[in-house]
Amino acid sequence: MRRIINKGLKRVSVPLLALSMILVSTPMVSAEGQSLPEKSFQILNPTMDTSTGVKATVKISPIQGKNHAGEEVVVFELMNGITPLSIAATEKDIEKEENFTVHFNVTGSNLTVKVFVVDRYGDITNIGNSLADPVDIKNGAGGQLRSAKIAVLSDTHLMDLSLGTSGEAYEEYLSNDRKLLGESDAILKSAVASLKSSGVQIVLVSGDLTKDGELVSHNRFAAYMTELENAGIKVYVMAGNHDINNPDAKRFDGPNATPVEYVSPSKFAEIYNQFGYGEAIARDPHSLSYVVEPTPGLWIISMDSALYDTNIADHTPKTGGAYSEQRFAWIKEQLEKARQQGKTVLGMTHHGIVQHFDVEEAIFPEYVIDDWRNVSKELADLGMKAVLTGHFHAQDIAKKETDKGNFIFDIETGSLVTYPIPYRILEFTPEKKLVINTQTVQSIDYNTNGKPFPQYAKDFLVQGLNGLVPKMLAGEFMKLGMPQAQAYQQALQTFNTPVAEKVTLGNVIVNAMASHYEGDEAADPVATGVATNLLKSTNPVQQKLGKFIQSLITDSYPKDKNITIDLTTGQVQ
Numbered sequence: 001m002r003r004i005i006n007k008g009l010k011r012v013s014v015p016l017l018a019l020s021m022i023l024v025s026t027p028m029v030s031a032e033g034q035s036l037p038e039k040s041f042q043i044l045n046p047t048m049d050t051s052t053g054v055k056a057t058v059k060i061s062p063i064q065g066k067n068h069a070g071e072e073v074v075v076f077e078l079m080n081g082i083t084p085l086s087i088a089a090t091e092k093d094i095e096k097e098e099n100f101t102v103h104f105n106v107t108g109s110n111l112t113v114k115v116f117v118v119d120r121y122g123d124i125t126n127i128g129n130s131l132a133d134p135v136d137i138k139n140g141a142g143g144q145l146r147s148a149k150i151a152v153l154s155d156t157h158l159m160d161l162s163l164g165t166s167g168e169a170y171e172e173y174l175s176n177d178r179k180l181l182g183e184s185d186a187i188l189k190s191a192v193a194s195l196k197s198s199g200v201q202i203v204l205v206s207g208d209l210t211k212d213g214e215l216v217s218h219n220r221f222a223a224y225m226t227e228l229e230n231a232g233i234k235v236y237v238m239a240g241n242h243d244i245n246n247p248d249a250k251r252f253d254g255p256n257a258t259p260v261e262y263v264s265p266s267k268f269a270e271i272y273n274q275f276g277y278g279e280a281i282a283r284d285p286h287s288l289s290y291v292v293e294p295t296p297g298l299w300i301i302s303m304d305s306a307l308y309d310t311n312i313a314d315h316t317p318k319t320g321g322a323y324s325e326q327r328f329a330w331i332k333e334q335l336e337k338a339r340q341q342g343k344t345v346l347g348m349t350h351h352g353i354v355q356h357f358d359v360e361e362a363i364f365p366e367y368v369i370d371d372w373r374n375v376s377k378e379l380a381d382l383g384m385k386a387v388l389t390g391h392f393h394a395q396d397i398a399k400k401e402t403d404k405g406n407f408i409f410d411i412e413t414g415s416l417v418t419y420p421i422p423y424r425i426l427e428f429t430p431e432k433k434l435v436i437n438t439q440t441v442q443s444i445d446y447n448t449n450g451k452p453f454p455q456y457a458k459d460f461l462v463q464g465l466n467g468l469v470p471k472m473l474a475g476e477f478m479k480l481g482m483p484q485a486q487a488y489q490q491a492l493q494t495f496n497t498p499v500a501e502k503v504t505l506g507n508v509i510v511n512a513m514a515s516h517y518e519g520d521e522a523a524d525p526v527a528t529g530v531a532t533n534l535l536k537s538t539n540p541v542q543q544k545l546g547k548f549i550q551s552l553i554t555d556s557y558p559k560d561k562n563i564t565i566d567l568t569t570g571q572v573q
Helices: 019-024 168-174 184-196 215-230 265-271 325-341 372-381 453-479 484-495 505-518 525-535 540-553
Strands: 003-008 041-049 054-062 072-080 083-092 098-104 111-118 135-138 148-153 202-205 234-237 250-253 256-259 290-295 298-302 344-348 386-389 396-401 407-412 422-428 433-440 498-500 563-566
Touching: 041 111, 041 135, 041 325, 054 072, 054 111, 054 135, 072 098, 083 098, 168 250, 168 256, 184 215, 202 215, 215 234, 215 265, 234 290, 298 325, 325 372, 372 396, 372 407, 453 484, 453 505, 453 540, 484 505, 484 540, 498 505, 498 525, 505 525, 505 540, 525 540
Parallel strands: 148 202, 202 234, 298 344, 344 386, 386 407
Antiparallel strands: 003 083, 041 054, 054 098, 072 083, 072 111, 111 135, 148 422, 250 256, 290 298, 396 407, 422 433, 433 563
16 A cells, blocks of 8 residues: 655644654654664665755665564655755555655755654654654755766876886887887877867776886876866876886886886875875775765765785785775775765776676786676675776776676776777766767877877787787796796797788787777687687697687677666666
8 A cells, every 4th residue: 555645734733843853752662562673774865856846755775684564654854944844755565675756846945855764654743663764855965966977097007208218128128018108198198188178077097097106107197187177177096006016116228227216005195185085085994995976976986906015025016906805895885875875886996897808817817806706796786887997908898797687887998008099988867877988099299100190009009919929828838837938939839820821820819909909899700710720729728829819809798989878777779
């Protein structure tokens, strides 16, 4: 049975008292004199819209293990300041989470709505026991998100030019990398100029802000972010695996690589105080995680996944990422608070929380967060619908669904120093949709040897992968017990094996990786045939290569560059 009771308090023949004042003095016993559970329900997601009168909505959620027999009454009390104006009550047996909405045909500038759950309500002289902590709703309360336009950058790897971009030591460093480090300042300058005229309200950067955490590179990056904020754009950043306590922070001078000053966690938070840490509404005491609300109704939870505590003692930075028990408990606490307050949540973390191709964990385990299956499941079941990631330098989106029917999208943004030099523009719409579009840096103030910048960047990537992939293959042969020198020779032989006319196995691997970085990978008949043949091999390295190639060229649902996500249903278009 559902019954609506609307009572104007001015018609009640008792002094006008706020319902909350009466409930304060009500003993916690039932009508039959039996003690009640402390609280049986939660009042969640409070929102208030005053565009046409006053429309108030809440979600009532039964607390597990604290059942209340019989019907309950959800009471909405309209207030003008401290003066009660009207009451609307709905009586129902609430057995599961359910939304309740009431509309008051009243206008005013100081209106609020108080919401209660009681076990009975006849009128203001016959009020039952409180079954939930009451909430007050103000205009826009719950901060229900209307819209927001956000730019997402990742893995900018800015290298201050004073660190040196030539010489033997620098070239040796680049031989083990695929980043446009010498061009990084020009690229970021171009991206910042585009963002200033893009109409975005917020810029998020999901880690690896600098080459290797050099203090001078962090200061340079902060200066660029200040330029965005001076243009009226809010900026929020987080650390990646390169940014803190990094012993690879060095200056290059001819054949020498000399250590330079790096930053500690506290110094990182100090440098970026105006880009998240100083504006945080919550900060994790055990990490650099924080929460901001840049626009009413939107919580951005920056979830620190970097492992930097022992980098200096170990003489090497950690590539992998994890949430300690304390970090993850804090993250889950913030999600529960967001759920209770009806906030839209957008997560941001450096490492992937799901795989972006089938064998990512098997081949590149340090690029997905430790225990990613459980982490992604818990985040989804706690209401996080989307999380922004980076780290792998690929433009890719992956979706995880849980046994409870919940979902989460891992929106991985490619690196600003790796082809195709992408960033994303996200728009939250009033219809609870997230519209995602990909942009790329098209030109920079730098000598690109007469080539258009996109072609220059792609050639640089292919050249870098031609050097990196044989080293990756050598590592696989070494896992089989092969000595390093022999493993590298075997890797080169495998890499240069012809698989089609003027096509080597190395060409296929490099092209597949470059295609994955770009996103929306297209089927390649040659690569498909090569993968099929490798999977038939009895050689474990060849089998693994077959799985790797097949996984890269078979793009998983959904598309990677331009999609719209329905944040209510999880459907995409």
